[in-house]
Amino acid sequence: MNGTSLPVVEVGPVAHGGSCVARLDGQVVFVRHSLPGERVRIRVTDTTKRFLRADAVEVLEASPDRVEPPCALAGTCGGCDFQHVDPAAQRRLLADVVAEQLRRLAGIERDVVVEEVRPTLGWRTRVTWSTTPDGRPGLRKHRTHEVVPVEHCPIAHPDLPDVTAHRWDSGPVEAIVSSTGQRLVVTDATVPSDLDVDGVAGTDGHRRAGGTRLTEHVAPHDFTVTGSGFWQVHPEAARTLVDAVLDAAEARPGDRVADLYAGVGLFTAFLADAVGPDGLVVSVEADRQGARDARRSLHGRSQVRLVADSTERALRREPALADGVDVVVLDPPRTGARKAVPGVAALGARRVVYVACDPAALARDVATFAEHGYRLGPLRAFALFPMTHHVECVAVLDRVD
Ligand SMILES: C[S@@+](CC[C@H](N)C(=O)[O-])C[C@H]1O[C@@H](n2cnc3c(N)ncnc32)[C@H](O)[C@@H]1O
Structure with a gap:
């Protein structure tokens, strides 16, 4: 099917889970990467008895809340839902969801x-990476097991262990940075010798190298967090x-x-x-x-x-x-x-x-x-x-x- 033969819908309110609700031939369709009030061309990604799921693949009439996503993989990687939305408008959407x-x-x-x-980028102090068959770290596509390789994730904290610069013989690989600057990796994979970390733990929680006990600080208290606790x-x-x-x-x-x-x-x-x-x-x-x-x-x-x-x-x-x-x-x-x-x-x-x-x-x-x-x-x-x-x-x- 070529692009222009895909259906067009008018997008209604936001739904819990990051999609917006539209109707296609009388059926409810949850459209990712759209915004209320938009006209978008969609590709249906999933069909159930009660509703369809779809992705907006072309925006014909854009909402004023739409922005250029800060991430090159927005729409492909399943890690984020609202990269295309102005942060103040994201909060209004979330408010609508809670109220609903x-x-x-x-x-x-x-x-x-x-x-x-704040901040709205560089905030994830913990990221669990999956790996592609050739060992590249990535994140899953929405509702699939397919791993999208990610070299730079704009919502990942800049001080996280640099997991994406390396190849891994298996996933998952969790990267953690504490508020006191300790860097930990939790994985059962072989850890590259030049990875700059303070500790490595196995996914069973056991220490593999360095210290796996992190100190988190919220003034005036310190807290111990072991591994991926x-x-x-x-x-x-x-x-x-x-x-x-x-x-x-x-x-x-x-x-x-x-x-x-x-x-x-x-x-x-x-x-x-x-x-x-x-x-x-x-x-x-x-x-x-x-x-x-x-x-x-x-x-x-x-x-x-x-x-x-x-x-x-x-x-x-x-x-x-x-x-x-x-x-x-x-x-x-x-x-x-x-x-x-x-x-x-x-x-x-x-x-x-x-x-x-x-x-x-x-x-x-x-x-x-x-x-x-x-x-x-x-x-x-x-x-x-x-x-x-x-x-x-x-x-x-x-x-x-
Ligand atoms: C959202 S976390 C909140 C932890 C803590 N309040 C904080 O802000 O750091 C939920 C916690 O509940 C624990 N948990 C899950 N199920 C539980 C249960 N049935 N009874 C007690 N704790 C549980 C989890 O291990 C986790 O530590």
Whole structure:
């Protein structure tokens, strides 16, 4: 089929996941690399019973929000969704997505503002590269296993180990740079002898060379993160989220707080400052290495109780939670906290602060919290993953007496 015989659609609103919604012969089609209000020629990439997926291959009428992508591979590499969109407009699209999820899944009407976090390029302090059959590092095409070789990724942090300058005998290869400038590679491949790194770990987490324990700094606290253990990716993310969580939690001296899905204890350290020596922070993390790292950073804090267990089990069994708490902070993975919500609500906290990296999971869980007597209060959202469709929310849920 030559280019001009491909169909043309009028593009409607943005959808969760980075595409916009259009109609083709009455069928819903999710169009990547388009913008609301545009007329674009599309190539259908996927057909399901309920909808089509497509790529915009020619823009016939462009949105004023369209810009020249900063990346030469935009539209080919699946790593970014919004390289063609002005960063302020990206935030408006993300705000529309959060508002739509809240409307659809929780029945809540909200005007959402997504706050800017700079920089919008050079922000990825962790990148996992796949490799092509001839060993070149790259990123996968959207919804395929095909690896697009990448020599320069504009959203990758400039101080990351220079993985793309080398050939690898297998993937994946994860490159990490910490806020204190330590450079780590996590891979099972043969590591080039001239790669400039401070440490190499295997994907099983074991040390292969150098140090694999990174120090992350969020003033005034230091945190240990071993290997590819969880840490916020954007260089400003940890500070931004700590400030937002502390503002939202309003924890007072002497309060009892639960920090669920605590990672290496980022929020725990600051919540412990807020509740002081007469308070308590019960910090729950399921990943064994993450929990060990939290212990390394926080073992001196008498008001912190570290629990290495799943949130669901800790809610049932942890004695320190048995008498309830005043405030809960929860920061689950993308899937959200569906199973944990009833147990969290049963803790009877006056306030729950929900940190969410998926607005759909957040909206679904907000609806469940409502069934358990919690009403959505202020919600902030942050563009912590510029050029992608990802967005981070910090939502307050207050107990309705
Ligand atoms: C989004 S991260 C947040 C970590 C931390 N709050 C931070 O900002 O650094 C989610 C964390 O939840 C942990 N996790 C995943 N499932 C869990 C579960 N069922 N119970 C407890 N922790 C879990 C992961 O290991 C990860 O450390």
